[in-house]
Amino acid sequence: MTTDAVRGQAARSAPDRLLAVLAAFDHAHPALCLTDISRRAGLTLTTAHRLVGALTEWGALERDADGVYHVGLRLWEVAALAPRGxxxxxxxxxxxxxxxxxxxxxxxxxxxxxxxxxxxxxxxxxxxxxxxxxxxxxxxxxxxxxxxxxxxxxxxxxxxxxxxxxxxxxxxxxxxxxxxxxxxxxxxxxxxxxxxxxxxxxxxxxxxxxxxxxxxxxxxxxxxxxxxxxxxxxxxxxxxxxxxxxxxxxxxxxxxxx
Amino acid sequence: MTTDAVRGQAARSAPDRLLAVLAAFDHAHPALCLTDISRRAGLTLTTAHRLVGALTEWGALERDADGVYHVGLRLWEVAALAPRGxxxxxxxxxxxxxxxxxxxxxxxxxxxxxxxxxxxxxxxxxxxxxxxxxxxxxxxxxxxxxxxxxxxxxxxxxxxxxxxxxxxxxxxxxxxxxxxxxxxxxxxxxxxxxxxxxxxxxxxxxxxxxxxxxxxxxxxxxxxxxxxxxxxxxxxxxxxxxxxxxxxxxxxxxxxxx
Structure with a gap:
């Protein structure tokens, strides 16, 4: 993490940082380890660890036996309510x-x-x-x-x-x-x-x-x-x-x- | 919002508060106004307003012409990556x-x-x-x-x-x-x-x-x-x-x- 990136992280609001973790996942990256999430979301490893923990506990992410994270069933259940989805x-x-x-x-x-x-x-x-x-x-x-x-x-x-x-x-x-x-x-x-x-x-x-x-x-x-x-x-x-x-x-x- | 509720809100982490906004939506409540969200998530109206704003800007929520919020297309797109979904x-x-x-x-x-x-x-x-x-x-x-x-x-x-x-x-x-x-x-x-x-x-x-x-x-x-x-x-x-x-x-x- 560069000093610039740390400054960039500090400038972002708490919701933005959490949503950046979700946005790290896309069709080309459906499974990510913590380091990947941290890099793709532009967050320090410490912050990424804390946010991924909260998302996993809630069920928005799921961690498999290899320590790799995927989008979780609970997020899918909430998203199933999207009127345009x-x-x-x-x-x-x-x-x-x-x-x-x-x-x-x-x-x-x-x-x-x-x-x-x-x-x-x-x-x-x-x-x-x-x-x-x-x-x-x-x-x-x-x-x-x-x-x-x-x-x-x-x-x-x-x-x-x-x-x-x-x-x-x-x-x-x-x-x-x-x-x-x-x-x-x-x-x-x-x-x-x-x-x-x-x-x-x-x-x-x-x-x-x-x-x-x-x-x-x-x-x-x-x-x-x-x-x-x-x-x-x-x-x-x-x-x-x-x-x-x-x-x-x-x-x-x-x-x-x- | 009661004093107890305000205390309850303060005790929760930033990720928990944001996820509580998403969790306010379920099959019985697929469309909510800001007051409903605040009440169901156990957040002050000010906090709910700020978090709903961030979620709407990102696309996790969508606001219709009547000011009612729904789950948004962007959340559905991320959730489409859930391997069990x-x-x-x-x-x-x-x-x-x-x-x-x-x-x-x-x-x-x-x-x-x-x-x-x-x-x-x-x-x-x-x-x-x-x-x-x-x-x-x-x-x-x-x-x-x-x-x-x-x-x-x-x-x-x-x-x-x-x-x-x-x-x-x-x-x-x-x-x-x-x-x-x-x-x-x-x-x-x-x-x-x-x-x-x-x-x-x-x-x-x-x-x-x-x-x-x-x-x-x-x-x-x-x-x-x-x-x-x-x-x-x-x-x-x-x-x-x-x-x-x-x-x-x-x-x-x-x-x-x-």
Whole structure:
């Protein structure tokens, strides 16, 4: 620990230091020893030891036989209450099941967090094509079907700012032109569905539709991801729309007559 | 806030106070205003305000337009790393899907936390019978199929202590006799499957099997819950065992030749 780091630690509030311990864990680092936690959280070993002890006693962390720490079951239980996390997922799951049974393809549920989509649910049978997405994963809005569905229905000011870019490219086909993205979003609003092809990888295509909450605002999006070659898009669109409307109804949304 | 409560607050460490704010949220209280949080966490309004502010800024809590707080998406993302929570669920989900497709009944995945089972996953189509279980719910070990499967394979000392009771009854049929519970557990170990009938409600029956991790220890249990009347137990047993073995293999378990 450098003197600068010790000074940095002292400048932070007690809640910030505790949350820094939790934030030390991510998808690339799901298991950490005390030294790793201390380094990643920018805390002295003494402080990290004390905070990890408190988190472990409460159940937010669990220590295995090798002295390695993992995220604990109690934190997961509290997090299960997140209305945009497991709670949304639990309302949506029967409809996602139906969509999976109808298509036997990868089925996803996502919400928007800032400029990214966060995947809340992801169902794939063992036979479905491999897609490199996991629950809790994030992806930029413009490169995914769910992202386009969410972006197309977000605040006008946010949309403008997002479209101005920069828009990262993942394949030669990823939308990186602001004008093209704006036209794409208008089409999503018109048709009620987003079709995203070769945006993340060259071989995948996704069909997504927005999910509305009680007040009518778009709160999530559902999608099916299929191999691009041989994709039967006209058949997928109604299935995805029906699932999205089912989830919306379960969330309390009432379709308008118009 | 009483003087006693203020003294109580002062005696607690900074991590304890922050975790008390998170613990104020549970299934009966998924949405709380600041006053509720302060009361349920045993903190002064000033302290609660400061801690809720820090948690909200980090994303562990989210504040809606009405000033009501919910558990936030960022906490859910960190909690998704819990190896006994979402991480286990994600490995298990394809096999749970298969089990659901084969039976079209309620399918559950649970782990043991002390003397209780915690449900990690729960799949039911909209047509499956209503079972009052939700993800994150807890139940005593002796009253459920998954609980019997987990208890039968836990430490001998823990089993002895648990069997000595007291064993709570939920129906007139719930096992409350230590001797009967011990015989039941021996049968679960012999047969490799737990059948629990009329233990929680008078109309439900569950068939459960243990899930083993890489080292061979039982780390979870999978079950199907069906209406007791008309239940085809002999047909459910192999389906549940196959799903449990599939999850075990995916966790790295290697079946022994014996």
């Amino acid at each position: 497991l709670a949304l997922r639990q309302v949506a799951l029967p409809y996602l099941e139906d969509l999976y049974e109808a298509t036997h393809e990868n089925v996803q549920l996502a919400v928007r967090d800032g400029a990214e989509v966060v995947y809340i649910e992801w169902i794939s049978g063992r036979s479905a094509v491999g897609v490199h997405i996991r629950v809790g994963a994030r992806w930029p809005l413009h490169a995914t079907g769910v992202g386009l569905a969410l972006l197309a229905h977000s605040d006008q000011a946010f949309q403008e700012e997002y479209c101005d870019g920069p828009l990262a490219a993942f394949t030669p086909h990823t939308i990186t032109d602001p004008g093209r993205l704006r036209r794409e979003l208008a089409e999503v609003r018109r048709s009620g569905v987003a079709v995203s092809s070769r945006q993340v990888t060259d071989d995948a295509l996704s069909v997504a539709a927005p999910v509305r909450g009680r007040e009518g605002a778009v709160t999530a999006a559902v999608s099916v991801v299929v191999p691009r070659l041989g994709a039967q898009v006209p058949g997928l669109i109604p299935a995805v729309r029906v699932a999205a409307r089912g989830i919306s109804r379960a969330l309390g949304w009432q379709p308008q007559s118009h | 979402l991480a286990l669920r994600q490995v298990a989900l394809p096999y749970l899907e298969d089990l659901y497709e084969a039976t079209h009944e309620n399918v559950q995945l649970a782990v043991r936390d002390g003397a209780e089972v915690v449900y990690i996953e729960w799949i039911s189509g909209r047509s499956a019978v209503g079972v009052h279980i939700r993800v994150g719910a807890r139940w005593p070990l002796h009253a459920t199929g998954v609980g019997l499967a987990l208890l039968a394979h836990s430490d001998q000392a823990f089993q002895e202590e648990y069997c000595d009771g007291p064993l709570a009854a939920f129906t007139p049929h719930t096992i409350t006799d230590p001797g009967r519970l011990r015989r039941e557990l021996a049968e679960v170990r012999r047969s490799g499957v737990a059948v629990s009938s009329r233990q929680v409600t008078d109309d439900a029956l569950s068939v459960a099997a243990p899930v083993r991790g890489r080292e061979g220890a039982v780390t979870a249990a999978v079950s199907v819950v069906v209406p007791r009347l008309g239940a085809q137990v002999p047909g459910l047993i192999p389906a549940v065992r196959v799903a449990a073995r599939g999850i075990s293999r995916a966790l790295g378990w290697q079946p022994q030749s014996h």
